[in-house]
Amino acid sequence: MNHLIGNNIYILRKKHGLTQEQLAEQINVSFQAVSKWETGNSLPDISTLPLLANALHCNIDSLLGYAAEQRKITDYEERYKTTEGYYWGLQPSGMCYEIMKLCPPTKPRRLLDIACGEGKNAVFFARNGYHVTAFDAVPIALEKAKRFADQAKTEVHFFQADMLDFRLDNEFDIIFCSGALHYIPPHLRKEILENYQKHTTCGGLHAFNVFVRKPFIKNPSDQKKFRYKWISGELFTYYADWLIPSCGETIFDCRSGGIPHQHCMDTLYAVKKSELQL
Ligand SMILES: C[S@@+](CC[C@H](N)C(=O)[O-])C[C@H]1O[C@@H](n2cnc3c(N)ncnc32)[C@H](O)[C@@H]1O
Structure with a gap:
């Protein structure tokens, strides 16, 4: 059902x-x-x-659940439209290599890429043998992602959805999200993460990063619509009963929008305990 x-x-x-x-x-x-x-x-x-x-x-x-409330969901549409090539480039995020170490594609593994943007990570995973499903709220991002997947002769199941109202109803071995969890307002976080956790196989992996607030870091995106930075360490609190092979917090420089600024980001790799470990 x-x-x-x-x-x-x-x-x-x-x-x-x-x-x-x-x-x-x-x-x-x-x-x-x-x-x-x-x-x-x-x-x-x-x-x-x-x-x-x-x-x-x-x-x-x-x-x-298929996205398309007529409200504007993100301000990325314009950037994806006006960038001739790929706004985020085609190189996968460093997190993809960590995922390969922790959950190598030595057997068929179903991976979900949440808010996949133009598909650089989803296509990387598919090329490396994962069974990849990926969604984003922005149609133009998905068009570009599909084009990239076709060029790379890989298969990814892309679809459009708004993560605020889309919920999983089938299981994945790996759930990955990079650079997008700050679009989830605080009151929806628990329920959304619980849905992702419930639909993860035992021994499965969550790999997430999230922008967090630090009182000593001010940056232009603080003022932008739709973004809700998390509290430092907040993401980890949802994983008290998972195994944590790695987690951490980093501060890094950024030049997006042409103004030099800094971000603070929490990153988490969490493994769902198997029945025997519970
Ligand atoms: C910083 S980009 C990251 C894209 C991709 N994960 C990557 O690493 O290249 C954030 C992405 O989140 C998507 N996004 C923002 N709000 C969303 C929502 N409510 N539902 C689905 N996707 C959303 C944007 O369209 C954008 O592609």
Whole structure:
């Protein structure tokens, strides 16, 4: 059964402070029906979707989880459009090599690249034998990523989704996200990370980095929309019951936007314990 719609109904219902009974009353169904949708035991009838979307103040696309709430999600669209080549280049991030060390593709491994941008990391993983799925919110980024994958003669399953309302309903061995977790506002972090953790195989790996706030670092992106820097160390707190082969915090110089500034970033590699280790 597809849990995605149920998850989205739950998140949006909570966001609008509605109980299951209140939502049920607004759309003329029983509260048991709402409960079954949210637990993934049944799906709403197609004819109920417009009523649900109306009651939850969203459109049907975002109920279904495929991105495209008509709001502007990121300010990257313009950069990807106006850069002739690849805004982030085609060289993979250093994290990709760490992932290869920790979880080598010596057997088929399903890897998810969250907010994959123009695909430099996703294509690297596919070239190296991983089964890669990758999504981003920006269509032009995905077009470029698909072009790159075709040129590299690799197969990546790319799709468009907004990580704020997309939830996993199948498992991955590796979940990777570089440079994008700061788009998740604080109130959604726990629930989103729990969804990723639940849909990770035992022995599977999470490899994430995240921009964090430091009182002594001021930089231009602090003022930008959609970004919510994390508290230093916050990411690690969600992984108390995972094995941590490596984690750390670094401060580095950046020249994006033409103004020299610094960032602080936390990086985490965490392995989900197997049944025997629990
Ligand atoms: C700094 S870029 C990193 C891209 C890629 N991970 C890389 O390392 O090259 C951040 C990416 O996050 C994507 N993004 C921002 N908010 C998002 C959201 N809510 N859902 C999905 N992708 C999002 C942007 O479109 C952009 O491609």
